[in-house]
Amino acid sequence: MKNILLLGLLSLFFFSCEKEHKITHVERAFYYWKSNNWSMAQAEDSVLTKHNIKKLYVKFFEVDHSDAMGNFPISKTELYFYKQDSMNIVPTVYIKNSVFIKTTKGSLDTLADNVNFLIDKYSKEKFRNQSMPIEYQMDCDWTLKSKDNYFYFLKKLKEISKKQISCTLRLYPYKYPDKMGIPPVDKVMLMCYNLLNPLQNHSKNSILDLNELESYLNVDTNYPKHLDVALPIYSWMQVYQNEQFSNVIYTNNQKAKTILKEIKPLWYSVTKDTVINETYLRIDDKVKFEEIDAQKIKQTIQLLKKYINFDNNTTVSLFHLDEQQLSNYSHEELSSFYSDFSK
Incomplete structure (x- = not known):
């Protein structure tokens, strides 16, 4: 009985430690x-x-x-x-x-x-x-x-x-x-x-x-x-041209992805020449897309x-x-x- 009571108290302790802190207002x-x-x-x-x-x-x-x-x-x-x-x-x-x-x-x-x-x-x-x-x-x-x-x-x-x-x-x-x-x-x-x-x-x-x-x-x-x-x-696109960082573009994610091909997690390759927010992107430019x-x-x-x-x-x-x-x-x-x- 004592062991059961002890386990119950320990469970209550750990449960209270995991309690989330809510914001009232x-x-x-x-x-x-x-x-x-x-x-x-x-x-x-x-x-x-x-x-x-x-x-x-x-x-x-x-x-x-x-x-x-x-x-x-x-x-x-x-x-x-x-x-x-x-x-x-x-x-x-x-x-x-x-x-x-x-x-x-x-x-x-x-x-x-x-x-x-x-x-x-x-x-x-x-x-x-x-x-x-x-x-x-x-x-x-x-x-x-x-x-x-x-x-x-x-x-x-x-x-x-x-x-x-x-x-x-x-x-x-x-x-x-x-x-x-x-x-x-x-x-x-x-x-x-x-x-x-x-x-x-x-x-x-x-x-x-x-x-x-x-x-x-x-x-x-x-x-x-x-x-x-x-x-x-x-979200932003970090543009790399000739393997060198060029600049950052803020844009609509879904529209941007229409000209991007994923090559690995977070990284994309530009599939066609285009201009986004006054930045000229060329085919095969690399983009790190953080969203x-x-x-x-x-x-x-x-x-x-x-x-x-x-x-x-x-x-x-x-x-x-x-x-x-x-x-x-x-x-x-x-x-x-x-x-x-x-x-």
Whole structure:
């Protein structure tokens, strides 16, 4: 009898260890990462309405650095917003890591002031019939060398802007917070994609590899900041001409595959000369086609629920809102990417 009782308690223990961490309330969001667009495509706007999306992380601009020009903004979005006040727009700025490598506290003070000024300026220009944003998000792949300067900048931006400040969090600093530091922000967005170097891992999907993802999520302690989550719904073609990497193309998967012949997993050969998104493809050019189907995203959600103890109210954001990429999923699949977190 004692042995049976012991086995029962052990079974209960292991069952509880495998219990999934659900999210009580999922705030549905998208990233919008395009430049030079005056308005959203009809399909993009339809997705926001159909899936009751109330939050958009919009890349306002990027910050680059050169010795000649110092820090300067690039890739400013031209999108104008005519949504109602119910849509929460989060201005997002991508800052290259090089900005924080060789700098001074004075330059970082100036950078924080300039970023705040530009976000405020563009917000007043772009938000028609909308309230001003309450949150800014910074996106930077910080390293050990840039960590201290980046964290100083984040503190300064918070002080100047008086806004909520969030930042993106890659999986490496998520797994090694003692080494990579904890960013001084109100919350972080865990980016569950771009796990591998696409030019060095020819046999794996660099956007999202489940084994790689699980190796980063399997940690002993909870991350000491509120965690939101971003999932990839994009695919890309890495084009190789004369055995050399040429460029990346984002396009409609099904249309692209009509001129491709599979030669091995992930790899295709071009079967006829054609032009896709201003890129000329020749017969026998090689293409590494990395795509993310609905099943892989659902498996990703299960891993996240297994390893992360989410707060009751958590934002789940899909990257990103793009007409061609959205065509790869049904409305039911897109909805499940949010609802599966609560099941």
